[in-house]
Each structure stands twice: as C-alpha cells, then as structure tokens.
Amino acid sequence: MKIAVLSGKGGTGKTTISASFAASIASCQYIDCDVEEPNGYIFLNPDIQRSQQVKVLVPEVDKAKCDGCGACGTACQFNAIAVLKGEVLLFHEICHHCGACVIACPRDAIYEQERMIGVIEANKNDNFLHGKLNVGEPISVPIIQELKNLIKKDKPVIIDCSPGASCAVVQSIEECDYCVLVTEPTPFGLHDLEIAVQLVRKMKMPFGIIINKASDDSKLIHDYCRSEGIKILMEIPFSTEIAKAYSEGILPIQKDIVLKQKFEKLYEKLVRGEYQ
Amino acid sequence: MKICISSKGGSTTSVLDPRFGRAAYFILVDSDTMKTEVIENSAIASGGGAGIASGQLVVDKGVEVVITGNVGPNATKVLEASNVAVFRGVPATIEENIEKYQKGLLEKISTAVPAHFGMGSMEA
Numbered sequence: 234m235k236i237a238v239l240s241g242k243g244g245t246g247k248t249t250i251s252a253s254f255a256a257s258i259a260s261c262q263y264i265d266c267d268v269e270e271p272n273g274y275i276f277l278n279p280d281i282q283r284s285q286q287v288k289v290l291v292p293e294v295d296k297a298k299c300d301g302c303g304a305c306g307t308a309c310q311f312n313a314i315a316v317l318k319g320e321v322l323l324f325h326e327i328c329h330h331c332g333a334c335v336i337a338c339p340r341d342a343i344y345e346q347e348r349m350i351g352v353i354e355a356n357k358n359d360n361f362l363h364g365k366l367n368v369g370e371p372i373s374v375p376i377i378q379e380l381k382n383l384i385k386k387d388k389p390v391i392i393d394c395s396p397g398a399s400c401a402v403v404q405s406i407e408e409c410d411y412c413v414l415v416t417e418p419t420p421f422g423l424h425d426l427e428i429a430v431q432l433v434r435k436m437k438m439p440f441g442i443i444i445n446k447a448s449d450d451s452k453l454i455h456d457y458c459r460s461e462g463i464k465i466l467m468e469i470p471f472s473t474e475i476a477k478a479y480s481e482g483i484l485p486i487q488k489d490i491v492l493k494q495k496f497e498k499l500y501e502k503l504v505r506g507e508y509q
Numbered sequence: 510m511k512i513c514i515s516s517k518g519g520s521t522t523s524v525l526d527p528r529f530g531r532a533a534y535f536i537l538v539d540s541d542t543m544k545t546e547v548i549e550n551s552a553i554a555s556g557g558g559a560g561i562a563s564g565q566l567v568v569d570k571g572v573e574v575v576i577t578g579n580v581g582p583n584a585t586k587v588l589e590a591s592n593v594a595v596f597r598g599v600p601a602t603i604e605e606n607i608e609k610y611q612k613g614l615l616e617k618i619s620t621a622v623p624a625h626f627g628m629g630s631m632e633a
Contacts, residue, residue, distance in 0.1 A: 306565065312558025315565045317591045324583055327557045371557070 234504050235390040237406040239433075240415040241425025243396035246445035246469070247415050249479060251393035252276040253486045254413075257496035261389040264380055265363035266405040268351065268373045273393050275482045279361035284354045287364070287376045290345040291325045292334050298342035308337035326371060351376045359383055377404045389500070397425075398432040406433070411503050412440035413466065418451040426454070430463065439509045441466040464508050466499055512538045512610065513567050514603050515577040519547045521603040527578025528627030530560030536603050537570060540611070546570075560584030568593065576606050576615065578627075585621040595619070 238251035248265075252273050255263035265273040274281075292305070292314070301319025313328040314321065325348060335343045351366040353376065362383055364376040373395070381404070384390055394405040406412055412433045416426040426442070433440045440463075444454050447468040458465050469475070469492070475485045486493040502508060515532030516523045526532040531553045537546040548570075552562035560580070564587030567575060575588060576598040588595055596615040598606045609615050 312552070312555055312562040312565075315561050315568075315587045315590075317565070317568050317587065320590060322561075322587060322590055324558065324561055324586075327561075327583075 234411065234500075235384065235392065235409040236411045236413060236500075236503065237392040237394055237409040237438075238413045238415060239394040239402055239406060239429055240396055241398060241427070241429035242417070242422055245396075245415050245417045245422060247396065248272050248276070248393055249485065250413065250415050250443055250445065250469075251391050253484050253492070254496055254500070255391040256484060257486055257493050258389050258391070258500050260360075261391060262360050262362070262385050263391050263393070264384070265393045266377050266380055266401070267393055267395040268364035268366040268376045268380075268401070269395060271363040271365060271393075274361070274363060276484050277361060279356040281354045281361075282357045284352050285379075286349050287351045287353060287379050288347040288349050289328075289330045289372075289375050290332070291328045291330065291348045292323060292343045293346045294321045294323065295342045295344060298340050300340060300342075302339065304337045304339060305334035305343055308333040326369070329372065330375070353379055353383070355383070359385065360388075373401045374404050377401055381405075381408075389504075398428050402432065403436070406436065406438060409438065411508070412438045414440055414442045415445055416442060416454055417446045418444055418448060418454050420453070423453055423457055426457070430461070441508050444468045446471040466508065467495055510540045510574065511570065511572045512540055512574045512576060512607065513570070513572040514538065514598065514606055515575075516603055519549070521545055521607075523603055525576070525578065525598045525600060525603065525606055527598075527600070529575070529577040529580045530563045530584050531627055532563070532577065535563070535567065537572065538603075538607055540607075558583065561587055564588050564591075564593075574610070576610055579622040580618065581624050581626060582621040583624070 238247055240247040255261055265271040303316035306314040306316040311327055311329050313324045350370045353364050355362045364380050366373045392405055395401045414429050416422045442465050444451050448471045478488055514536045515526040515529050516534040516536045517526045519534050532550050535548045552559040560583040564584045568591040575593055575595045580595055595618050597618045
C-alpha cells in the first residue's frame with residue numbers, strides 16, 4: 234500500500250507524521266519527495282550508500298544551422314527562449330524539458346543536452362530514498378518522477394510530500410492508494426487544509442486527516458471535518474515534550490509506545506480499507 | 510527613436526508601473542513624431558519568464574530605450590543582448606517620465622533586481 238503524507242501548510246508536522254509512520258510499520262519504504270528541503274533523514278538515520286544524479290534535457294542551438302527565424306521562441310510555452318535580432322538566447326533554469334523547440338525548429342538547429350538539477354540518495358536496499366534539488370533550481374518534478382520510479386511494489390510505501398498544493402505535490406501523490414493530510418488547529422492551518430482537500434478531491438484520492446499539535450482549538454478542524462464529512466484519523470496532542478524531542482531529532486513514537494501502537498493500528502485499518 | 514515605458518494604465522496620463530516583466534501595459538512613444546502605441550502586457554499572467562517575454566516583445570517592436578522601475582535578471586539579459594538602454598522612471602505619469610527623460614533627468618540602470626522582485630502587490 235502506498236500512502237502519501239501531505240499538508241497544505243509548511244511546518245504542520247508532515248515529516249513527524251510520515252517518519253513516525255515509516256518507523257512504526259515493519260519493513261516499509263520511506264520516500265522523501267520534499268526535494269527542496271528533505272529532512273526525514275534526520276529522524277530515520279539512514280545509512281546512505283548510493284547517490285545518483287538527476288539530469289534533464291535542455292536545448293542548445295547549432296549556430297551554423299540557425300537562421301534566427303524565432304520558431305523555437307514562439308513554440309516555448311514557458312518563455313525559456315528569446316530570439317533577438319536573429320540571436321537565440323536560452324534560459325535553461327526555466328525550461329520545462331518538453332522538447333517543443335526541437336520539433337518547432339525548421340532547420341534542425343536545436344539539439345538537447347543533459348543538465349544536472351539534483352541527486353537522489355538511498356540506503357543499501359532503497360528502503361530509504363530522498364531527492365535533493367540543487368539550490369536555485371525552480372523545477373523539482375523530474376526528481377520526484379525519478380524517485381517514484383524507484384517505488385517497491387511488494388512493500389508498504391510512505392511518501393513524504395512537499396508542503397502546499399503544487400505540481401510537486403500532485404506528482405508525489407499520483408498513483409498512491411491513500412492520502413494522509415496533516416494539519417494544525419489554527420485558522421492558517423484550516424485555510425491551507427481546505428486547499429489540500431480540494432486537491433485530493435479533484436484527484437479522486439481517498440483521504441483522511443491527522444491533527445498535529447491538537448489542543449482546545451482543534452474544534453475548528455473538527456467542525457470543518459464534520460461539515461465536510463471528512464474522517465479524522467488521529468490526533469497528536471500539543472506537547473512541549475514532543476517539540477523538545479523533535480528538536481533533538483527524536484520522533485514522538487520513540488518516546489511514546491502508545492503513539493507507536495496508534496500508528497501501527499492506523500496502518501492496519503488503512504490496509505483493510507476501513508477509511509476508504 | 511522608440512521609447513517604451515511600463516505603465517499601470519493604457520494612456521499617457523497613466524502612472525508608471527515600477528515592474529518591467531509584469532507591468533500591466535507598455536506605452537511605446539516615438540520620440541521624433543511623439544506618436545504613441547499602447548500594448549497590453551500578455552506576459553503578466555505567465556507562470557514564469559515574464560521578464561523574458563516582455564523583453565522579447567519590446568525588442569521585437571524595435572524599442573531602443575526602456576523606462577521602468579526595476580528590471581529582473583532575465584529581462585536584463587534580454588535587453589542587454591539587444592542593446593536596449595534602461596532608465597529608472599519616477600512614480601509619475603508617462604508624460605512626465607518622457608519629459609524627464611528628454612531633459613536627461615532619469616538615471617540609467619544596469620543592475621538587475623532579484624527574480625520575482627515585483628510579484629504580488631509590492632510597490633517599488
């Protein structure tokens with residue numbers, strides 16, 4: 234079973250939940266798709282054994298063949314090519330690697346070259362995987378795609394998504410069996426949760442909610458979930474103890490055996506399809 | 510010579526838009542005949558590369574001077590490659606900016622602001 238953990242808002246405890254989940258299920262695969270800021274490794278302490286580069290194809294111009302007609306620039310939907318008085322100017326960082334410019338060029342003057350945008354790191358048996366996008370790179374989707382190619386079919390899989398409801402999140406949750414939405418009981422938390430709910434509904438994904446840092450304010454989320462008919466899977470109470478342990482790289486389940494059992498039970502229920 | 514001024518509105522009495530790539534309008538003025546042309550900036554809604562698209566538009570129109578507030582790194586590359594001079598306008602109408610330019614009162618800019626500087630409702 235493939236479970237994606239997402240949150241509309243950053244800092245709600247997505248990594249706490251996904252790493253706790255991964256550490257509670259025996260022999261599972263954990264994939265950190267938050268490639269701009271992967272931090273699951275801090276808690277899961279994997280022994281990184283291999284690293285592979287992620288490359289994308291970007292256009293180059295053969296000046297001997299180019300007559301500066303501008304067809305490539307017109308074809309580019311992402312404004313990554315400007316054709317100025319016959320000179321082709323390429324902006325590789327904003328290229329989406331669609332190859333339209335290559336097709337559009339009437340003189341075969343555009344060819345593609347590889348460009349490295351980040352790496353994927355894994356432990357020995359690929360049970361822990363994360364991607365790292367190079368600083369300054371705006372497009373993370375190719376790395377997530379590469380990570381998802383390494384999903385194991387015979388194991389439970391936990392996917393930690395990036396915050397928000399961006400293309401990166403869509404890419405991360407696609408083809409998963411269940412989505413766990415993490416939220417915190419604040420007006421900001423609720424606002425961003427609503428956006429995440431819209432996303433998973435649009436993608437027709439089964440989903441439920443975990444309230445992190447639950448307190449008296451959780452009524453806010455409870456009311457919303459009741460009116461929308463959304464299942465609350467679990468609540469993790471607000472606790473300075475949990476926060477302190479977290480700051481030292483210790484997951485709440487390592488301190489609290491009852492919480493660990495809750496995650497185990499939740500997984501069993503999800504596998505049985507109780508929350509579909 | 511053709512001058513392009515980024516504008517918040519579609520006339521010469523409109524106020525200068527301090528953004529270049531995501532300016533609402535471009536007002537082109539021929540300094541010899543004082544004829545104007547108003548262009549709605551289609552790049553304003555693009556996900557990325559607004560500066561590049563705006564730069565391309567301006568270059569295609571044969572503009573030699575741009576008056577605006579700030580220019581991002583990509584637009585700077587485009588404008589520099591085509592030898593378009595960029596001047597920093599003042600927060601006043603398009604007419605006033607042209608007048609100031611012709612009197613030589615506007616500062617020439619050669620440094621780019623960071624990418625996405627003018628996004629959102631930020632005023633420069």
